[in-house]
Amino acid sequence: EADIYQTPRYLVIGTGKKITLECSQTMGHDKMYWYQQDPGMELHLIHYSYGVNSTEKGDLSSESTVSRIRTEHFPLTLESARPSHTSQYLCASSETGPGQPQHFGDGTRLSIL
Amino acid sequence: DAKTTQPNSMESNEEEPVHLPCNHSTISGTDYIHWYRQLPSQGPEYVIHGLTSNVNNRMASLAIAEDRKSSTLILHRATLRDAAVYYCIDDQTGANNLFFGTGTRLTVIP
Numbered sequence: 207e208a209d210i211y212q213t214p215r216y217l218v219i220g221t222g223k224k225i226t227l228e229c230s231q232t233m234g235h236d237k238m239y240w241y242q243q244d245p246g247m248e249l250h251l252i253h254y255s256y257g258v259n260s261t262e263k264g265d266l267s268s269e270s271t272v273s274r275i276r277t278e279h280f281p282l283t284l285e286s287a288r289p290s291h292t293s294q295y296l297c298a299s300s301e302t303g304p305g306q307p308q309h310f311g312d313g314t315r316l317s318i319l
Numbered sequence: 320d321a322k323t324t325q326p327n328s329m330e331s332n333e334e335e336p337v338h339l340p341c342n343h344s345t346i347s348g349t350d351y352i353h354w355y356r357q358l359p360s361q362g363p364e365y366v367i368h369g370l371t372s373n374v375n376n377r378m379a380s381l382a383i384a385e386d387r388k389s390s391t392l393i394l395h396r397a398t399l400r401d402a403a404v405y406y407c408i409d410d411q412t413g414a415n416n417l418f419f420g421t422g423t424r425l426t427v428i429p
Contacts, residue, residue: 212362249363249419265416296362304412305351305370310362 209233212297212311220319225284227314229297238280239308241296242266249296255280256302287318323407328424331397339392339423341407346387351410353417354381354392356403363406363419366392402427 210231219225231238240253241264251264255274269291270284280299284291294315298308324342331337343352351370355363367374367381369390374381380393394401406422 248421249417251416254416298362304349305353305368305410307353307365307368308363308417309365312360313362315360 210297210299210309210311212295212314214314215312216315216317218317218319219287221286221288223287225287225316227282227295227297227316229280229282229311230278231280231299231309232278233299233301233309234277235299235309236277236302237300237306238274239298239300240264240270240272240280240282241298242268243294243296243313245294253282287316289318292316292318322418323409323420325405325407325420325423327421328426330426330428331394332428333399334396337394337397337401337425339394339405339407339425340389341391342389343407343409344388346409347412348387349412352381352383352387352390353408353410354379355406355408355417355419356401357406357422358403364403366405368410397425397427399427399429401425 213228236257238255241249242252243249250266252268253272255261261272294313296313298310300306300308353368354366357363369381382391404422404424406419408417
């Protein structure tokens with residue numbers, strides 16, 4: 207059973223606000239990921255991390271930023287939210303090594319008014 | 320991104336086996352084949368993965384063709400809770416991204 211948690215599950219907020227989406231995992235995984243998914247569409251990788259103090263941008267350009275100060279915690283921040291940021295954000299983690307499966311949280315559905 | 324090809328949708332009757340096909344003709348020798356599923360309003364859920372040999376776990380079985388260019392996810396007895404989008408993924412060695420594609424939407428008919 208995967209133990210990866212995202213908060214909040216749903217967030218409706220006005221334009222211009224600073225937002226932080228939380229992601230925590232209790233499995234001790236070094237690798238963590240953030241994906242963005244619009245309804246009925248594909249997942250796109252926006253950020254990933256190999257471990258503490260490592261952050262990399264994914265295939266889809268995003269105005270969000272991430273940090274990895276602790277192994278278990280990988281928060282995503284939007285400094286000034288815009289309606290174009292409305293989407294579902296999914297966090298995942300995995301062990302390091304070939305073929306390791308990724309374990310996903312249930313996501314944060316973000317709506318910017 | 321390593322692409323896979325899956326049917327857009329499939330239907331199955333409840334309690335019957337389901338065979339979900341996937342083509343991954345560009346797979347290389349060290350790429351793993353992963354299957355995930357996503358229920359509505361949830362994140363993707365890992366189902367099974369394999370490299371060359373067929374694999375079984377409590378959720379499903381994975382049958383991999385001898386040339387590794389295709390695979391089949393087998394749900395032995397479909398239940399209503401198995402209704403989801405199923406993604407077949409060619410996990411490229413050294414890649415950081417799992418390319419999910421659009422998957423197969425499985426409908427289970429009571």
